Amino acid sequence: MSKTYNFVADKIEVRSSLIDTPNPAYIVKGYAVVPNKKDIYKYERRKDGSLRTFKSMFTDDCIKDIKHQAKYKKIFVDSMHELGVNANIKSILKGKLSEEEMSKINSYLKTKQLPFAKLESLDIDDKGLFIDTRLNPAFRNFSEDYKNYYDAVWSSLENHYINGISINFTPVEVTKDEFGDDIINKVDIAGFSYIDSPALSDNNITEVAMRATIEFREGENMTEENKKKEEELKQEKEKIEVEKKALEEEKAKVAKEKEDAEKSDLEKQKEDEKKIQEDLDKRTEDLTKKEEELKAGNQTGGKEGETKPPTEGTKSVVQPQDKYGEAAQETKPIHDEKFYKEQVAEITKGHDETMKIKKEGKEPLSDRLMEGFGEMVNLQGQIGDPTLGIDERNRRYIHEEMPHILSKGNADIVIHK
Incomplete structure (x- = not known):
């Protein structure tokens, strides 16, 4: 099948030979209605000889309603308002002529028994109401007269003698603007006509084409396949x-479970630290109470039945002796402060590492909080300071509030008489 392509300013014409294509598709597309633009639909001559023009304009709501009506109404497509003109003539002559005369009139008016064309689709774009129509290829096969009429219309479309589209309707809702022009808000749509002089130049035919039916069938199949693929893609996306x-x-x-776990570990760590601090405070408090009880016992002589603690007059201090019977000298620290700080750091290393892990919100593999306790006691004895390694707050309290405990030397041995 050979094809020739001709491109014209406002039309796309595609011609296909009719070899092996007995029923080709005749396509005509264009704009039937352009909203918000006034067109002149009537002239009237005044008494002074001047002409008065009557204008009308379709609204956006109107063409939306036309599109809605097209979904459920039967809409005709003809050429040069033939159906409307013929219907008017027949209405005027009805009852005024005999049946034989009316039969001849119908023959003259070429009243068609088959639809000339159909509305394929209708849509609204930025410009206006765009329609896609198809001429009926079987129309020209009905009779010789039908064939001649069909070919004449198609040739006029191809050669731009018919170059516009007009709408056939009955007004339903029309208002006037400030200029007295008709504003059409709603119509009862009847059909569309190919015409040679549209009311607006924008109501033009944009495409006239003849294609083999097989091309459209392939296109339709491709469209269905594309729709299927789009639906599958949509489902996959969903x-x-x-x-x-x-x-x-x-x-x-x-993330929430992790956050809750970290929060729980942190709370547990805080609770453990709180318990340790409470234990230290309690031990300090108990030590203070014991000291106060000791003071009170020395001052009151003790309760009845209790043994009085020795006073300065009832006790003697015995100095330890060396192997020669000489008084032994009190042992003094033989290392400087740096040495003992390093010793404390080494002894409390396990405890400090455990506390560091807990503060990070983690649980240590082994609890080393009490590691080095015995070594710390021995080191306190060697240095002669029982507060070595205690936190600064409690250490300061012991030095300030209980200095008499620290004043006792390692060599003091109290013997009751």
Whole structure:
């Protein structure tokens, strides 16, 4: 099949030979209505000889309603308002002529028994109401007269003698603007006509084409296939979105569980630290109470039945002796302060590492909080300072409030008489 292509300013014409294509598709597309633009639909001559023009304008709501009506109404497509003109003539002559005369009139008016064309689709774009129509290829096969009429209309469309589209309607809702022009808000749509002089130049035919039916069938199949693929792609996208949402929810759940776990560990660590501090405070408090009780016993002589603690007059201090019977000298620290700080750091290393891990919100593999306790007691004895290694707050309290405990030397041995 050979094809020739001719491109014209406002039309796209595609011609296909009719070899092996007995019923080709005749396509005519264009704009039937352009909203918000006034057109002149009538002239009237005044008494002074001047002309008065009557204008009308379709609104956006009107063409939306036309599109809605086209979904459920039967809408005709003809040429040069033939159906409307013929109907008017027949209405005027009805009852005024005999049946034989009316039969001849119908023959003269070429009243068609088959639709000349059909509305394929209708849509609204930025310009206006765009229609896609198809001429009936079987029309020209009905009779010789039909064939001649059909070919004449098609040739006029191809050669731009017919170059516009007009709408056939009955007004339903019309208002006037400040200039007295008609504003058409709603109509009862009847059909569309190919015409040679549209009311607006924008109501023009944009495409006239003749193609083999097989091309359209392939195109229709391709369209259906594309629609199927688009639907599958849409379903796949929806599935991915669902999975993505579920994944996000799972991530949020894991993050919350992790946050709750860290919060729980931190609270447990704080609770442990609180218990340790309370234990230290309690031990300090008990030590203070014992000291106060000791003071009170020395001052009151003790309760009845209790043994009085020795006074300065009832006790003697015995100095330790060396192997020669000489008084032994009190042992003094033989290392400087730096040495003991390093010793304390080494002894409390396990305890400090355990506390560091707990402060980070983690649980140590082994609890080493009491590690080095015995070594610390021995070091306190060697240096002669029982507060060595105690936190600064409690150490300061002992030095300030209980200095008599620290004043006792390592060599003091109290013997009751």
